[in-house]
Amino acid sequence: MAQSDEEAVKWYRKAADQGDPDAQNNFGNMCADGRGVAQNEEEAVKWYRKAADQGNAGAQYNLGLMYEDGRGVAQSDLKAVKWFRKAADQGHAAAQSRLA
Numbered sequence: 282m283a284q285s286d287e288e289a290v291k292w293y294r295k296a297a298d299q300g301d302p303d304a305q306n307n308f309g310n311m312c313a314d315g316r317g318v319a320q321n322e323e324e325a326v327k328w329y330r331k332a333a334d335q336g337n338a339g340a341q342y343n344l345g346l347m348y349e350d351g352r353g354v355a356q357s358d359l360k361a362v363k364w365f366r367k368a369a370d371q372g373h374a375a376a377q378s379r380l381a
């Protein structure tokens with residue numbers, strides 16, 4: 282049985298609050314997409330940054346996308362490239378192709 286978005290948000294948020302970078306990235310995704318919670322790009326950026334600062338490549342990539350598109354933050358190609366590079370250095374394929 283598929284887990285509901287609301288149930289996923291509850292567990293991601295609980296783990297995110299405890300500092301789990303994967304949960305922080307996943308909770309950020311839920312906030313960015315408005316799945317299980319009201320869409321809030323600023324909140325998504327906050328959680329992506331927490332995870333990215335802990336070295337989570339997926340969150341670094343997601344943060345790069347937010348800066349690239351100016352979603353939840355002021356648009357900045359410089360900051361987008363910075364976060365894409367951090368993710369790419371860890372072997373994140375989408376970040377590597379974004380930089381190419």
